[in-house]
Amino acid sequence: MLIMSFLHGYIFEEVYMKPPQGCAKTLPGQVCSFKRFLYGPKQASRQWNCELTLKLLQFCFLQSTHYPCLFIYCKDDVFLALLVYMDDVLLSGNSDEIIQTVKDYLHQLFTVKDIGQARYFLGIELARSDDGLYINQRKYFLDLLHDAGLSTSKPVATPLPRDCRFDDQSSPLLADPDKFRRLVGRLLYFGFTRPDVTFATQQLSQFVQAPTEQH
Structure with missing residues (x-):
């Protein structure tokens, strides 16, 4: 530093x-x-x-x-x-x-x-072993869950249900859209080490201009 x-x-x-x-x-x-x-x-x-x-x-x-x-x-x-x-x-x-x-x-x-020796850099944890170097964002994601109020949520098998659609025109707009935008941005960064969430995050990123409660 x-x-x-x-x-x-x-x-x-x-x-x-x-x-x-x-x-x-x-x-x-x-x-x-x-x-x-x-x-x-x-x-x-x-x-x-x-x-x-x-x-x-x-x-x-x-x-x-x-x-x-x-x-x-x-x-x-x-x-x-x-x-x-x-x-x-x-x-x-x-x-x-x-x-x-x-x-x-x-x-x-x-x-x-x-x-x-680096152990944490820009939200990415670095762990060394005899097999090499491993990276993860465990702390970053736990902080994300806490800020989103989802710390007690139960895990699921996939980021999105099959055939999930976000086309409900009757869903009201979010009162605080900036919070949704920040969350999507943080999830995009999380995708560097967890590409399995990338597709779901990209789907949600299409609605950052006017997010609704459905999103």
């Missing part, structure tokens, strides 16, 4: 702000000029990503064309994969020595908190 990451982004245009409370004496009409970003401006996350990307490319990482958050390092028989999400970084590879070199490199540039 990279600490206070947005503060590392440089500003290439003129941005001003009112002096914050407690600042030294200022004259009426005076403003502060940004040299680096603070948390809040729209450009902050973009500039931070550009700064981190530049540093990774300088280390000879290659950025994926289709997945810009993925960086690959290949040299001789060494292979590393580095995944970036905002200020979270997941690094894996076949060389502990080069992995440590990358960590030391990032430590020199930014404030980094190394949490060791």
Whole structure:
């Protein structure tokens, strides 16, 4: 994890702000000029990503064309994969020595908190065994059930009954459609590790504009 990451982004245009409370004496009409970003401006996350990307490319990482958050390092028989999400970084590879070199490199540039072997990343649990690496979203789904008020529901064999249809025009609209939309979005993400729910979720996603109680 990279600490206070947005503060590392440089500003290439003129941005001003009112002096914050407690600042030294200022004259009426005076403003502060940004040299680096603070948390809040729209450009902050973009500039931070550009700064981190530049540093990774300088280390000879290659950025994926289709997945810009993925960086690959290949040299001789060494292979590393580095995944970036905002200020979270997941690094894996076949060389502990080069992995440590990358960590030391990032430590020199930014404030980094190394949490060791990854066990949980973006709602996905990572479990290691002698057979390999297993991923699941058990905690993510339990939280989803709790937020949806379905923690005590009984399990069923399939996500949808056979020949299930959602064409009841008389069903009233939901009072809180945003809750339905959030639930569908979370189920779509859950489908990465449980593809058996993907079809049912896609059926429901057709009605996010005007969900009804039937849905």
